[in-house]
Amino acid sequence: MPPLRIGFDARYAGDHFPGIGRYITALLPALSAICRPHRLLVLVNADQSLPPLTTETVEYAMVRSGPFALSQQLEMPLLARRLRLDLLHSPYIVKPYLLPCPSIVTIYDVLPLRYPQTLSPRGRRFYRLSLRLAAQSARKLITTSTVSRDDLAFHLRMPRQQIAVTPLAAAPAFAPQPVDAITDIRMRYALPRHYVLYVGSNKPHKNIDRLVRAWERVIPDLPAAFADTTLVVAGKFDRRYPLPAAIAAERGLSNRVKVLTNVAEADLPALYAGALLFVFPSSYEGFGLPPLEAMACGTPVVCAYAGSLPEVVDEAALTVDPHSMHEIAEGILRVLRSPDLRLLLRQRGLRRAALFSWQATAQATLAVYEQAVGD
Template sequence: MRIGLDARYATDHFPGIGRYTLGLAQGLAELGLVQRLLLIVDQNVAVGRYNLAALARLPGVELVPVKVGPFSLQQQVVLPLVARHLGLDLLHSPYYVKPYVGLPCPSLVTIFDLNGWRFPHSLSWRGRIFYRATMALAVRTAALVITGSASAQADLAHVYRLPAERMLVTPLATERRFQPQEPAVIASMRERYELPPSYVLYIGSDKPHKNLERLVCAWGQVVAAGAHSGMPLVLAGHATGGAERVRQRVSTQQLDAYVRFLPNVADSDLPALYSGATIFAFPSYYEGFGLPPLEAMACGTPVLCANATSLPEVVGDAALTVDPFSTHALAEGLIKLLNNPQLRRDLSARGLQRASTFSWRRTAMATMAAYEALVDCRL
């Protein structure tokens, strides 16, 4: 079987898709069941945090450079020609902007969430039109839609009236490097980023649904109660257009001395950054899966997160979950964890166990079964 996996979205601009693409590709290669796994890459994009070349050293994996970007209209012609030339049995796209017509083989699409449907105000009117048109085309032209959680599956079923047999839930997982780090590694990371011995951490983008303004307000209540013990709230991750809005909130709350911004942290430093945190806080009120809490748990860090959408599926009983729309509930949760070392130790142990139940091998096995079923139906 010759499987095409569109890896053109494995770039710094799409951190979640990049993680998924690399994790799935490595899991598929290690299974050894694919005759050839062909990763389609954009040769015009500079190498970023995702080392696709390293995957090409795995058995059965090959990089296929193309000269067309993932948002180019030309891909509607170029990729079907590439698929035909490669003799693909199917093409898997990890994003909804994909080839819609002319493919010589079945296609799958992974859709992580319906953020543009849930929060249309986050897009311009042109963005809304583009999002709805391309999403509908992706859903209607794919033989199978893969998503990461039952919550996202329910959204897809509701909006697009998709029957269960056209959807598959394959949870994401963490890379093996996400594990508790040695004290020397953590100390070196702290020195580079000038972090104190204790801090509360958030990692993710600064998009509105990530709820960072409410987290900042909650942190203000923690500071006012004197429960922070001098430690800062560290906001790290992919910086987008929302950073200035969050910074203004920090200034308005007079929290400049109690909040640190670490935009675009080196990917190699994330395991140590998680491991060194006293608490990982993730107040997002909409997630198709929610990978950062899982990465934090895999590093042994106690997690506080929202009790919304897919997050309870990810953390189970291994995190303290709170109402993300209540600043008071967020603050109470933080104070509870900061004041209770035993609870933090308990959540750390449960988080490690919970994270171990997710693996890219399991995700790859479920995805491979879907590949085989689609190819068998075509034969």
């Protein structure tokens, strides 16, 4: 195959979609390191900053239109022609639809179809239209788990072979942390010596209400050595849904539930590593990166047996029914009561997390590019 000129639309890397931003900023450096002999043309807006890329294989191209501007439907085809692109990769369903070259789109999950209450009626109509247009205009789809692939194939009525699975990975910074780093995090965030950790949003499928109620059941039965343990809930929270602090206050648990908002990305590894265990009772995930990050940091994981989570954690985590407060509580207590189980989950988690890497994701993504152009 002759060298390709591959466009990558990085305009979505920003605060509006932090998950997509993390995908972009982790995938691009890995792609730029392996894409030779191909050329990677990174499309950005003027106010963006991206991580360092391998400059021998990368060019930057400035786009005036934002990723949600109607004007991109005119600007992007003209830019693709001027840059002589052989392919454009869009990491979100809102994309340019009429291009002079084949396109790839990454679709992470079908959450708005599973949980339509997360969007307004107008938002649901916009999502369904954008999803359909993205699938129809792309030569290949990329998603992050076989569960998401099967969901997309069902809802879009398309062959599974047209959807490639490229799993995500924890960034290299997610690793067991030195005692000094953990101590520093505890001091800066005023964390207790013993805590159970959740990292994520407060959207309905994340199950924070059930988690707090399960924690209420856990407190009286905590083993003596961990009787002072606090539940730490960290993330960026949407005010459209019940806030974790309000849920805890309603249950009279404000002194046993600590809420952290907007934790810096650089602080997450030590936050994970300092926890007795990580709990993630989400009832639906297209991939589920937080449990993988926790395992990479050597923290035992209790997570839901739902969505793609079993596919990610395999036998390296204790899995529970996300709809059962009893199972969530019993899972937490089982791990806290058993040093042997904590050690086993720590060892299995580190081995499992090591099987995922952004280098492997980049290689799988590049293979999709080459197949799409070759078809």
